[in-house]
Amino acid sequence: MTPRLGIGLDIGGTKVLGAIVDDTGAVVEEHRVPSPTGTWAGLLAAIVDTIGELRSRRADVACVGIGAAGMVDLDGTIHYAPNVPAFRSTTVRADVDAAVGLPTVVDNDANVAAYAEARFGAARGMKDALVITLGTGIGGGVIVNGRVLRGAHGFAAEVGHFQIDPNGPMCACGERGHWEAMASGTALGVMAQAAARRGQLAAVLAAAGGDPDAIRGPHVSAAGHAGDAEALALIDQYAFNVAIGLVGLANIFDPGVIAIAGGLVNDGELFLGPIRTHFLGHVEGSVHRPTPEIVPATLGERAGVIGAAILALDLTPVGASAAVPRGRP
């Protein structure tokens, strides 16, 4: 049987990544443009151009799936998107559908990335899985019984935003001590900067040119790989913060697997090892039941386009024309 083809778009603050993906999860064409900032009209034009470019290479695409960095409701309208100013109560699904004449599905970027990992990546074969991206913030997608957790309005899986320490640092959302503020990739850099200002982390500080404000996560990773004891202690502390949030989510969701995405995946066991150790030390009832493995995500930066396209294909009946899929995935 000929594979069905869908277009997947991943729309973030800096770029629009588009791809044609077949129903086995393979990327067969790809196109990337910078995100025009400012207005929805400008961003919509870039989206339409990207779709047009991709369709000029393969005419037989069935649908469009969009993963967008923002809070997306069940009809594909974006309600809040702090990192993409062009999104502002924007009816993305309806507008793209009308502009290109293809059935269109829109979901949050972390949700579609999780769906891709659950269908073809690190969580393949699992009906219940967590995919957690430790990046600028913490993005999360939750697969429950094979489907993306959307909630009553589409805004579920804001998994970075639960308090783990009332005295912790302020989160970008304005609340104190959220997991995101203590366990994102950004938080690792902030922890290292603070330690350097206290006179610690000499090797890391030197690698950053002697300026504490210039320290970023990769400086810590590099020192950790080199065996620097202070860097390894900081990594252990950071891994504990990551693990405590994963413990709560595992107790709540009982996932079959937890896949971790984000830059630190490239550091292999340097982070994942201590994260696993702290996780197993604190997860509920670990002696009474199976506990989920913590594994690196495998699809990398293409997870978003693959998941968006596959979600659209899964929700679009064979032979459907525009505007068919609506409501919850």
Place this chain on the structure above:
Amino acid sequence: MTPRLGIGLDIGGTKVLGAIVDDTGAVVEEHRVPSPTGTWAGLLAAIVDTIGELRSRRADVACVGIGAAGMVDLDGTIHYAPNVPAFRSTTVRADVDAAVGLPTVVDNDANVAAYAEARFGAARGMKDALVITLGTGIGGGVIVNGRVLRGAHGFAAEVGHFQIDPNGPMCACGERGHWEAMASGTALGVMAQAAARRGQLAAVLAAAGGDPDAIRGPHVSAAGHAGDAEALALIDQYAFNVAIGLVGLANIFDPGVIAIAGGLVNDGELFLGPIRTHFLGHVEGSVHRPTPEIVPATLGERAGVIGAAILALDLTPVGASAAVPRGRP
């Protein structure tokens, strides 16, 4: 059409409550016996007797649903049940099914209570809902897309067990600062005892006969209803603890409604009012999207038997004989 009938059993540490429930959620017969402690053989005999007593009143029951205080896997085996010593890697579903010859379904007691509230109670009509019981501990049931959240192994929705304060009190599970340790009904009493020992809460202490150790939640509630300022301040502090956990769960699940069960529901707005205020002050993106209402559960102590029976009826095909429903609800 004649309503279908199912037997629901709610098995806790002190009692076995049994009922015949029709498919509109109405309890048509009820029978209660103390939980024999110690052995599964003794508890199984009590379960079989209860089912026999109920069937002697109405012969036309189709199935048995059991809500049990413990970690129940997807085949109805209990893996861990600290409050019911008779459960110890017990194959509850298989044993009851074999003993009574009716299709049997087993789930956690908080899960089936949540299912009842979602079908016929405070969360009726909601496909996504949280039901949180603030009692000795914190019991939780989560409804996702109309179904009970079970997770990969059946152990999901341990919602009391995520850390909200690394310096908080020790939880019964052995972890520090879990939500359950800071926001259960028990925690309210513990907070009041500590305050009385510090020389505060004079009115509450007097009501408890002058012994700080004798203070329980109802003493605090009574003083709060009487307008005692210290009691009201403590209730506000407790309500904040409850709200911070609800905020995290709401950010994660985006429920259509949050139903609160447990003794404090009888105190009406005394607790629910400040819980709502703190919740709305901290939930993610409340200006950008609908936020869930926080309402009292309505089915009271019968929620468990109703939910267990309805879950069994929903999973048992019309005309089925024993041992049909298996796997995940």
